[in-house]
Amino acid sequence: SNIGSAIPFVATHKVLFAVVAIAILTAINLRGIRESGTAFAIPTYAFIFGMFAMLAWGLFRTYVLGDDIQAESAGFGLNAEDEHLYGLAFAFLIARAFSSGCAALTGVEAISNGVPAFRKPKSRNAATTLLLLGSIAIVLLMGIIILAQKIRVVYAHDPAHLVGAPADYHQKTLIAQIAEAVFHGFPIGFFFITIVTALILVLAANTAFNGFPVLGSILAQDRYLPRQLHTRGDRLAFSNGILFLSGAAIAFVVFFGAEVTKLIQLYIVGVFVSFVLSQTGMLRHWTRLLRTETDPAQRRQMMRSRVINAIGLTATGAVLMIVLVTKFFAGAWIAILTMVAIFVVMKLIHKHYDSVSRELDESDWDGVLPSRTHSLVLVSKLHLPTRRALAFARATRPDTLEAVTVNVDDADTRKLVREWENSEINVPLKVIESPYREITKPVLEYVKRVRKDAPRDVVTVFIPEYVVGHWWEQVLHNQSALRLKGRLLFEPGVMVTSVPWQLSSSTRAKQAADVNAPGSVRRGFERPGRRE
Incomplete structure (x- = not known):
């Protein structure tokens, strides 16, 4: 959508652009861990620099220089479906907004999953990186909200709800509208922001390319997935897992027409199901250790960790229930059905490997050679x-x-x-x-x-x-x-x-x-x- 705001061809060919982006991500990941890290770092730093530069210049112009900057949608109004929501309907709206907001913060698990890749001391470097990530996210989010309100950006999920917009109006994304207003008369700045924003959103999908091949290798080693996913390629990357993931991603993108509002439901359910399961596992882990631990200091540390995981389980469980209730028919049911199907297939694969292993191990060879050939x-x-x-x-x-x-x-x-x-x-x-x-x-x-x-x-x-x-x-x-x-x-x-x-x-x-x-x-x- 961000590149589509600057280049209309991309907006009308979203599926093609998404498939090409997945193919590029696959090719970079197949080159190896070090090469992919270098390739992904450059767009990340460019996005952070561009966003801070846009927000600083926009806030400086509006609050210091006093320039009257207005977004292209400043004169539009909103035609709400229901202007007055009370009681249960209002709580339902807040719950749905809360679940959607939580989905935007799920990138933080990439750091916790990648702790082994950090330099020593790994836990301290990972915690520092997580703190920097949270600080940058908070500053950028607050800056975007303040600047968007100042320049009066009007954005609707469905452009049909915009009042006063031309019939052929093509609604740009929030970031694109802010960039166009702040860098008015400087098109290079507008194109730079839209491109690096699109790149960082594309690279966000690389979290799956980092996590799934490793997970697939572990599951394949335990005989829950085909053994081919356990092997590494020439550059020490799990090539088969990367190729399998890219094929599945392309299939989903084509099936859903590269619509973010449809695909995000699958993402939210999958992420928060994994959060709930991981928090439940950690809660059981600390409870099991407390049964045998006698050192008071260690017990206090374990109890504190158990409380933290219990709070996390409560929060993620609440979000999961909200998502399932509010977005079940919007596409969440597909994620539930897919997870159940994957679970059944994995159990069948494990059963097959076990039966083959028993057949090969338990059969006694009589050692009789053929009489003739x-x-x-x-x-x-x-x-x-x-x-x-x-x-x-x-x-x-x-x-x-x-x-x-x-x-x-x-x-x-x-x-x-x-x-x-x-x-x-x-x-x-x-x-x-x-x-x-x-x-x-x-x-x-x-x-x-x-x-x-x-x-x-x-x-x-x-x-x-x-x-x-x-x-x-x-x-x-x-x-x-x-x-x-x-x-x-x-x-x-x-x-x-x-x-x-x-x-x-x-x-x-x-x-x-x-x-x-x-x-x-x-x-x-x-x-x-x-x-x-």
Whole structure:
């Protein structure tokens, strides 16, 4: 909205702008912790400097110089839905405003979550940073309120409630209206404030990129999420968690049309549910320790901490109840339903991992080796990949070895048989008929017949495969091999071996990838075989 106030194109393409912003945040976080911290610090300092400069100059002009600064909406009025609210309706309005205000202060938990990232002494540096954050937030908020009242800014959640506004009036954000009035005649100042404000709001989403990948790694380690979320990338960031979060964020933004009033309901419920759970956990933690602690000084400290957490639980619990009551049908129900669904999915994932673990650990292997091995080499043409697959199959020294081809075209099959008979290859070629010109099913039936004749034997199927360097080449090759491998893996007593044949495009792709191979930056390699 802030950039949209200065650039109308952004206002009319909010979804596109939000998706691009998420993609940029994802790319920066994938670069690593140190690089992302530097990139995010510059817009933060620019926002703080710009806001203090705007408020100082605006208050100086209005209170010292006596300039009559007016916002573009100073002459508008407000058409309230109900001008007189009493009793329960007024309390309901105050409660809803209180819950919305609390949502604006939830950024402070980012510091408490990031205490391990501070320098020693960590707790003192984190407390100092939290104090500075609170002081800056209070000063900026009070300055904005005072200056907005002085220049008579009129802002409505629904512009239709503005009285006296033109029919084609595009309402700017509160910050944009103040910046436009204070820096009137100086457009650079207006654009600077709107841009850095939009950047800081975009970077506020980085809290999730810092928290979720770590949380996802812990849950994955405890087998409540897929194990892929537990691994780190080349730059020590949880790359899979970052990518998963960005995909989910883009899906929500597109689904809700990048409307803040709709998305904020999900945010408020999620944040205050976590607050209530964390405060409850700390309350139980101190109560458990007090049962066994005998030192009076330690008991007093624990009791004081328990009181603080009890107050926090009361406050956050009250806000959560207010949010659920006041904003349930405004979108809070989606957050509740999503959390319940995530909980069920996590329990199912944990159950699956437990069942797989029991199945693998409790099963006793009898240690009986197969009596014989049968090797089958799938053949489509007599070319170099086929010859390599035959050579690899011979190297395994099987008891029996034969080549197998499926007759999907009579002319091609007869040509292959002639070439096979005229070659120096002494491996027999088995031709399997396929009336419906299908490859997978005839091969599966033949493998099953071999297994049925000798159940204690192992059948090894060698499949020549092309190694390509581009994704679009993968679409053009290996499709029959992928389908066949997928079906053969379900057959007991059948081993599938892929015999790769590197095409020229794969060689070029490998050379390009080796320049920045995974882990090379962390290990200090400029290129393979050379250490800086």
